[in-house]
Amino acid sequence: MSRPPAKDEEEAKKQASALEPRSSLDQSATAGGASGAVNLNFEDLVAEFYLSLYRFALSLSRSEVDASDLTQQTFFAWASKGHQLREASKVKTWLFTTLYREFLATKRHDAHFVGMEDDPPFIEPPQLSPSIVDAVDAAIVQKALHGLAERYRAPVSLFYMRQFSYREIAAILDIPIGTVMSRVSRGKAELRRRLGEIAAETARKVVQPNRGKRDG
Amino acid sequence: MDDAEVRAVLRAYRAGEPWEDTRFPEATRRAGADPYLARWWAHEQELDRIIGATLQSPQAPPDLKERLLSRQGHKTLRRVQRTRLITLAIAAMVALAAFFGSWNGPFQPAASLADYRGEMVSFVKVEPTVEMRSTQLSHVMEWLRKSGAVSQFEIPQELQKLTPIGSRTLRFRGHDVALICFRRSEGNWVHLFVIDRAALPRFSGGPRPQFSSEGSWTAATWLADDQVYLLALEGDRELLERFLTAA
Numbered sequence: 001m002s003r004p005p006a007k008d009e010e011e012a013k014k015q016a017s018a019l020e021p022r023s024s025l026d027q028s029a030t031a032g033g034a035s036g037a038v039n040l041n042f043e044d045l046v047a048e049f050y051l052s053l054y055r056f057a058l059s060l061s062r063s064e065v066d067a068s069d070l071t072q073q074t075f076f077a078w079a080s081k082g083h084q085l086r087e088a089s090k091v092k093t094w095l096f097t098t099l100y101r102e103f104l105a106t107k108r109h110d111a112h113f114v115g116m117e118d119d120p121p122f123i124e125p126p127q128l129s130p131s132i133v134d135a136v137d138a139a140i141v142q143k144a145l146h147g148l149a150e151r152y153r154a155p156v157s158l159f160y161m162r163q164f165s166y167r168e169i170a171a172i173l174d175i176p177i178g179t180v181m182s183r184v185s186r187g188k189a190e191l192r193r194r195l196g197e198i199a200a201e202t203a204r205k206v207v208q209p210n211r212g213k214r215d216g
Numbered sequence: 217m218d219d220a221e222v223r224a225v226l227r228a229y230r231a232g233e234p235w236e237d238t239r240f241p242e243a244t245r246r247a248g249a250d251p252y253l254a255r256w257w258a259h260e261q262e263l264d265r266i267i268g269a270t271l272q273s274p275q276a277p278p279d280l281k282e283r284l285l286s287r288q289g290h291k292t293l294r295r296v297q298r299t300r301l302i303t304l305a306i307a308a309m310v311a312l313a314a315f316f317g318s319w320n321g322p323f324q325p326a327a328s329l330a331d332y333r334g335e336m337v338s339f340v341k342v343e344p345t346v347e348m349r350s351t352q353l354s355h356v357m358e359w360l361r362k363s364g365a366v367s368q369f370e371i372p373q374e375l376q377k378l379t380p381i382g383s384r385t386l387r388f389r390g391h392d393v394a395l396i397c398f399r400r401s402e403g404n405w406v407h408l409f410v411i412d413r414a415a416l417p418r419f420s421g422g423p424r425p426q427f428s429s430e431g432s433w434t435a436a437t438w439l440a441d442d443q444v445y446l447l448a449l450e451g452d453r454e455l456l457e458r459f460l461t462a463a
Contacts, residue, residue: 051275072284075284127259141271142271159230160264
């Protein structure tokens, strides 16, 4: 197994610790993880995870209502089955796995199964210009993300959440780790291509009315 | 490794992540030595930072937390979702009751053929979800190749005459399993699993199929090119043998 250069690791750890304070539930899990069934306070659990679960749901479902539904279903599942979990350290992964499965089940039910199309040929995305990068905002990123095929959307979304290792993402999505990496790589490339298209389209819409006024 | 592959490898890079991809050191070396790649990678990382930050910005509806804490989640589920939950619960109970004696759970170290067969067959007894859907066998095989699962194997000739439905990968004791589902002429499915022989160290079979049945299901297993094949369908041995002429 190879590892990235130590300098990069150090930098990444600094960034990670600055951006993501360690979950208090993770800390408690370290202390009592092996003592049998998990007994976590429901309110603590909601406070700790509802926002990140909602954001993940939003990246999957494209609708705030559906994202709220998925988040609620996830905590409902926890209330019903969470006691079966034996390791508190796996609570977060359990919640995200459950949400993802709920999403897949809902999608199957709503669409009577949406078949996954075969991969189109890979096209290297052009590098985004600085002006487009400057124009990128949450709405554009969400729109581009929602345009990705589902098999790319979930791994890319979890990649950017920076809360899970590749191994954990593989467990959540129930796919091999190598598949996660390849989907992240390809999904990110596709995301960039879509970002470029959407940002350019948005810029055109902003420019055109002004030009119309001048012309008129 | 050409430039395109270097970029593909680096796109999946995350600092601090234990790396299992042996191509990474070469990719970083290339990015360090080539100014064009170095600029490209710096740009990618900056864009990653921006995208990551924007994806962390959406706020949940103001009353969501309150609703969750009041445990009203189940009351707001749509009717179809409630129905689905009940259906899934019943299906899970039936499946558990039916297979309780043969399923040893995913974390058991022993990996006998019976364990493997039991887990795989129980998985497809309820119509499985496929990760990719295609009626072209070549597309299915290409998808398996890209997914990193077992993909170099021979499909029995009679099976090749059926229309594929799709494929997915599974995990068994840390090993990838390739699953291809085919539609039989009468509409039912037949499932082909392929796993590396190393996953089943106690497997003693050879190229001649071994048959076993479980309830209304029949399975055949055989070894070819260091890979263990498992073909399963709902039906009897005679029906299953029709698809094994080239096994």
